[in-house]
Amino acid sequence: MTIDRRSFLAQAGLTTGAAMLALLPGESASAISPLGGDPDQLFKAGKFVQADRAYARLLRENPADARALAQRGRIALLSNRFEQADRFLAEAVRLAPRDAFAKRQLAECHIRQDDLPPAVPLLRGTGEETDAAFADQYASVTGAPYRLQGAQATRLPFVCVDPLPCVRVSVNGAEPQPFLIDTGATLALSSATAEQAGLRAVSTSTTHPAGQTLTTYHGVMRSLGLGDITLGTVPVVWYELRMPSLPDGTQPAGVIGTTLLYHFIATMDYAGQALVLRRKTAAQARQAWAVAARGGSDRLPLWLAGDHVPCTLGSVNDYGPRVASVDTGGMGMGIMMTEENAKRAGVEIDYDHPQGSGGMTSYPITPARIGLGRAVGKNVPGVVGAWPWLDLFGFETVGNFTHEFLKPRAITFDYANMNLYVTAKAPTTKERQPRR
Structure with a gap:
């Protein structure tokens, strides 16, 4: 639960198809909810299928309802249904060009696909300092980000399990250093690690977590080594924020969070004390499921x-x-x-x-x-x-x-x-x- 990348972006949703899994026990796709047909209340309650259908009904009555479009895009983005999310959110932005929320959601749709250029003008158009800092960061990326090289899968032994799982990671080809794993965080470095790696900030932003004033520096790593896999051209942030100490009393070099993990089929094997990263292929997905089953x-x-x-x-x-x-x-x-x-x-x-x-x-x-x-x-x-x-x-x-x-x-x-x-x-x- 370390500092996140964009807390103001933490709003999302899902759509039909895979969204059918969101039905609660005893529900069917045609179930009548006690919440009635209010799509906002259905979404708030986590009834994503029903909410999506309710927003679709609003759009049949008024196809130019920008908010209903944005909500359907928000719902699609929850389950990474990018084609639907892009279609709904792009139309919502076209109809309501001042809607900062829809712009952020559409930007996030591109960012999750490592398609950074379209996200830049969207983030610059929200009027928010932090959005602008990320826009400058993404604009500085040359070539494809997160270029994957190496094995189909790799296993990184845990350095420790408590206070949080920790593995050794290499920044810009340097000797591997301990990084915490935290799915409530994003990929981040300590300021000392960034300085040692020779990283240059292309932008900064200021936030106020828990009453503190925190300056975040935005830049791009040349490479990130994860066992037998290396990622090239990786956007990253760093800051002066004390992280929990490791059992030997030292400080971690950074945090591996979900913005890195979602590039893989990622297993946090607490019992076996290892992080397993697999490429997102059908074969690796089958193996991951077989082990889990x-x-x-x-x-x-x-x-x-x-x-x-x-x-x-x-x-x-x-x-x-x-x-x-x-x-x-x-x-x-x-x-x-x-x-x-x-x-x-x-x-x-x-x-x-x-x-x-x-x-x-x-x-x-x-x-x-x-x-x-x-x-x-x-x-x-x-x-x-x-x-x-x-x-x-x-x-x-x-x-x-x-x-x-x-x-x-x-x-x-x-x-x-x-x-x-x-x-x-x-x-x-x-x-x-x-x-x-």
């Missing part, structure tokens, strides 16, 4: 909220399955909930032991049961607090499933097919090895 995993939907927060379906006690986020950076905890959802799920809140973090008060919880598919944890420690997920994503989540819940398991983010696998049991050593 032998570990007792379900095939769950994967949605990408904003530019970097993965989501799926999860349950707490008997509440759910509902949309849940999977930000793995929650150190020392396995579940994070809002007070309202904890009460809905019948979770007791320990108000006698308040905790303070980042200017927010939270309270301990220990739900009897939490689960992602068949992967179930009992009495996993967590916290409740005023988490801003609704404001960030635009839809409600049952909670965030994170570090302590995942430690006995392996979790795979299949960004080729937008599926998520969480093993109910640890795979064997032989099963963990990727085919190269």
Whole structure:
């Protein structure tokens, strides 16, 4: 849960087809929702299929409804259905050229496909400083970004599992250094690492996380070495922000976040203590699923909220399955909930032991049961607090499933097919090895 790349972009959605997976148990595609036909309420509740159909009805009545178009694009972008997202969002921008949200969503549609040039004028057109900084960064990229070289798959052993998983990564061909892995973050370096690598900032932006003033520097790495795979021409940010120390007391050189991981079929194998990165090919996707299935995993939907927060379906006690986020950076905890959802799920809140973090008060919880598919944890420690997920994503989540819940398991983010696998049991050593 380190600093994100564009918190103001953290709004998203999905569409039909793969979106059918978003139906909650007992629903059919033609089910009548108790929320009626209000598309905004359906989207807020995470009923993406029904919301998409409701926005489609609005567009049949008024094809020039720019907001309904933007929302359908937002929904398509959740599951990386880029053709649909581009079509809806481009038309929304054409009809409402001052709509900064639609422009950001359309820019993100291009960025996720590593098609940076079209994103530049869109980001420059929002009037936001941070957007402009990213626009300058992307405009400075020469050639294709994230050029993939090397093996079909690679396995990077964990340096440690706590406080967060950590692997060794090479910046610009230098000796590999320890990087934390955090799916709630983006790819980022410490200022010291950037200086050692000779990186030059092409732009800067200022944000205010938890009441701090943070200057972020934007640039481009020549290469990033990940075991047997190397990425060339990689946009990156760096800043002066203290990260959690490693067990030996040293500071990590940076963070590997979802904006890097979504270029792969990525497995965080906590039980086997390794990060496995596979190219997004049909063969590698089949192998990843075969390993996960032998570990007792379900095939769950994967949605990408904003530019970097993965989501799926999860349950707490008997509440759910509902949309849940999977930000793995929650150190020392396995579940994070809002007070309202904890009460809905019948979770007791320990108000006698308040905790303070980042200017927010939270309270301990220990739900009897939490689960992602068949992967179930009992009495996993967590916290409740005023988490801003609704404001960030635009839809409600049952909670965030994170570090302590995942430690006995392996979790795979299949960004080729937008599926998520969480093993109910640890795979064997032989099963963990990727085919190269």
